[in-house]
Amino acid sequence: MSTEYKDVRQHILDTGMAIISGKGYAAVGLNEILTSANVPKGSFYHYFKSKEAFGEALLDYYVTSYLAHLDEVLRPDGTPAARRLMAYWSRWRDTQSDCCPDGKCLVVKLAGEVSDMSEAMRLALLRGTTLICERLAASIVEGVADGSLPGPYDAPHTAVTLYQMWLGASLLTKIRRDRNALEAAMLATAAMLKLPADTIHA
Template sequence: MTATLSSRKKARPASDTRAELIRIGSDIIAHKGFNSTGINVVLKEAGVPKGSFYYYFSSKEDFGLAVIDDFAAEYDAQLDLTLGNPDLLPLERIRRYLRTAIDDMEACDNSRGCLVGNLGQELAGQNESFRLRIDAIFSSWQARVTRCLVEAQEQGYVDPAADPAALAQLLQMGWQGATLRAKVSKSVEPMQRFKRMYFEQILGVKN
């Protein structure tokens, strides 16, 4: 059976439909978690027929990995404006990155946090594919911070005896914890406190 002209006009390109499923899925997963998100809910919200899901994704796991990759790509673009901004001094890039995260948390009323971090807590112990993908993303983000700290060290802003990679890992681990605490307490104060302590007590510079 062929589609009528009118139905063709209404139909979305496959790439648009896939992107819309990922967008809606990301929003629902951010609020409910992956395990509690039903595919039927995503399809209904997107207005996509139930049988169409497996045209775009081979499984719910495949869908979840696509959601993670989409979030990571979007987040990388944001990091280009902060950690990758050559017009800012290296430590100011890190400050800008943390301030942006705090602003984003306030904008969502402390309800979402980092999607990759949330899914890491939920799924890393359950699914090896998710664990490996999330670990690779965290490593990529950590490498960006490391490059900033290496540059800051070369410019004399960071102790020459310090290990930039270890400092970057500490920032990432502490920031994930501060973000989780902000969600639980419904306040960005834990994030602000960690930011201040990291610069003043770990790096030894003014926040």
């Protein structure tokens, strides 16, 4: 794959990401993305077979970027795993309670919209969320090993339960336009992990 190919394809993805993060998938037409990216429609179909294929690639790209950030937050750095895990939830609370679409979770934004619309995009979301939960479960296991999480836990089940709770809290935040659901999720996370309430300030 040539550098030029990768650069143009990436430019289309970056442009689409910025627009779709604010408006959603169905509300955004290809013309809007291509006009903003200054790319002709014929060139778009050189990189993506359809808008659905673009949406799938966009979700894969988002998940790859998200996992890289998650790995950076959770990677062993000499601090307790519990502190790093709570820092992840703390950042989620702070970014998802902001009204600005920048930094908003694309899974929260698109899951309900595209899962019934596109099987390919649903599967991209499923792959991505599965990988996220695996990372969280590994961090829980590490926390038990280093003594920062009291345990015992069923780490995979706990990770999925926490992730589901935070997705739901993020959706309620969009509906209510306040951060109460995310604050409640922080408290519930600390309780589920058997940590003191002051851990939410990690």
